[in-house]
Amino acid sequence: MKVLIIDDEVAINGFINKGLEENGFEVTQTFDGEMGLRLARNSSFDVIILDLIMPGINGLEVCRRLREEHQIQTPILMLTALNTTDDVVEGLNAGADDYLGKPFKFQELLARVRALGRRSGQIESPANLLQVGDLTMDLDQKIVTRAGQELQLTLKEFLLLECLIRNKNRVLSRLDLLEKVWGIHFDTGTNVVDVYMNYLRNKIDKPFDQKLIQTVVGMGYVIRD
Amino acid sequence: MKVLIIDDEVAINGFINKGLEENGFEVTQTFDGEMGLRLARNSSFDVIILDLIMPGINGLEVCRRLREEHQIQTPILMLTALNTTDDVVEGLNAGADDYLGKPFKFQELLARVRALGRRSGQIESPANLLQVGDLTMDLDQKIVTRAGQELQLTLKEFLLLECLIRNKNRVLSRLDLLEKVWGIHFDTGTNVVDVYMNYLRNKIDKPFDQKLIQTVVGMGYVIRD
DNA sequence: ATCCAATATTAAGTCTGTGTTAAGTTTTTT
DNA sequence: AAAAAACTTAACACAGACTTAATATTGGAT
Structure with missing residues (x-):
């Protein structure tokens, strides 16, 4: 030890x-x-x-x-x-x-x-894991799996997902996400969050039946159990 | 815990x-x-x-x-x-x-x-809740329920309800509401407040017996316990 | 009871918010 | 140095949220 x-x-x-x-x-x-x-x-x-x-x-x-x-x-x-x-x-x-x-x-x-x-x-020993439904993030190994299937995420996708899961069931505004994932503390008019949410969905939601990421119009995005 | x-x-x-x-x-x-x-x-x-x-x-x-x-x-x-x-x-x-x-x-x-x-x-963290009677707003999840039933509100409806509940038992004039929800600080002759109050009532009061939102003629609106 | 003003309701038009794609830029890998 | 991957920006399409405006209904005063 x-x-x-x-x-x-x-x-x-x-x-x-x-x-x-x-x-x-x-x-x-x-x-x-x-x-x-x-x-x-x-x-x-x-x-x-x-x-x-x-x-x-x-x-x-x-x-x-x-x-x-x-x-x-x-x-x-x-x-x-x-x-x-x-x-x-x-x-x-x-x-x-x-x-x-x-x-x-x-x-x-x-x-x-x-x-x-x-x-x-x-x-x-019980590794550093985050979970929502059948999706698991291993924060040490940086591996994301859904329904036992390993998914390949890029850095920003990974951080975005991590942020969503750490705040699961809480609606996060684009500004919240910009701050936490991109470190941008004011509105620059960018739409990176939208674009990355799209990439993330293509990987973690598109291939599966139950959609985890939800849009709350006017408010932001959530990931729910 | x-x-x-x-x-x-x-x-x-x-x-x-x-x-x-x-x-x-x-x-x-x-x-x-x-x-x-x-x-x-x-x-x-x-x-x-x-x-x-x-x-x-x-x-x-x-x-x-x-x-x-x-x-x-x-x-x-x-x-x-x-x-x-x-x-x-x-x-x-x-x-x-x-x-x-x-x-x-x-x-x-x-x-x-x-x-x-x-x-x-x-x-x-203790959930971020607002309540009036059997109606509950979860400000994190952006979910509104009445009598255990989940209601789907749009952004403006949500903000309007939040404003009413934060000031429950206090009558708010249309101008108050215009300022707090719409950010309009002078009278433009619009009737959005009336219209949205109607939408809100359709969702949170119409389907139920006890009406929460009350009109005070000449003064504005209140939500009461 | 009648009238007027205040409020409720409805419907149509506008416009914002979101999803999506593609092209441009930067970073990393080979 | 070239190629690939990751990231960002920008443009467009479309649904649905929002606003306006016209009409119906209600409440209170005379």
Whole structure:
């Protein structure tokens, strides 16, 4: 099991590193938030141990950015000297999964890391899937299937479908879709959304009986169960 | 999000129940381990809050059996007066995902339950609904139903109805409606409002006994409970 | 009861919104 | 560097949403 330690205090970082390695974990150490973010983004860890107080980007910020900007759901154990209720609450709300105050006994850290790791192991295996009816998107493999048949989508088609499914049963306006898929935040008079909706339909709806994508005139598009 | 509380202490059980319900959770309470096991097996909860010390089957045992015998992986928050390191370690090793010592602040419990729940189910955003009598508008799905029956409205009809309901029991003049629905800020002598009010009535009032839209002669229109 | 103004209804004409295609542009692959 | 694929823009056709306008009906005052 792979663990990332992000803590600027060299002594503590080393202490955790040593203890975890003795217990059979694969450990990566880093001493600042910036590097921590980069490592967490680019490798896949099972658990991240994150110090709250660090020079530069602090732990809360690292946590928030991993969750919100990078959509990384690796379990995070927040580690810090602060452990009043407010700090704990703030940490958990920023997206941490657990919180441990310093000083701590190593046995407790170990148990908590195992608890977190156990969870990720089970959650990761049922792949990262989105579904509507008999259509499935595998977000890791980037594969879309309908009725067991694999469909070949381009990037924009894929993103558009993902957006629709993540908001299934909610009608999305062209502007919503332009923002979320194309990153265009104002009306430029383009009709790309229409065109791509057409391409998408040709692939995921045309060959099948039940149509998933619906137009709601004047409002936008939905995908429904 | 569905939460199961297993705690024999009636006061604490009730306290948690009340607090969680106020925060929009669906809560099920039970006061002994036996029943807790049965409920956890048969319904699907997003989080289980489990007291360690209980008469009959204790929390550790419940936790262990859920994990080992029943293969149930619902996140468990262990709750107890004991909070020495050893107890925490034992609890987490039995398969709990988090551990909170009594007494605790409710805000911390809430944050921890949310952190656990975030994993299993997505937080369902409460639907965006407007209601008058037996008529419901779902602003996300853009669906209008009356007496359980789905009604098909066009854009202008939908906006007009939305405007009426948002101002229910308040009489809106034609000019008010022209401004809010059509964006026309001066009198152009048009009678669109009348015409659309007619279309709307044909769909939402004509087929039903109780009429929701009322004309106030010389003043405008209202929708009332 | 009668008249006038306000409101309801209907029907026809206009025009916007949408689907579709094709051609032009950029990016990626070979 | 050429070819293919992906993406964007633009133009056109058509259905149905919307608007206008004319006529019918209702409500309230005299």
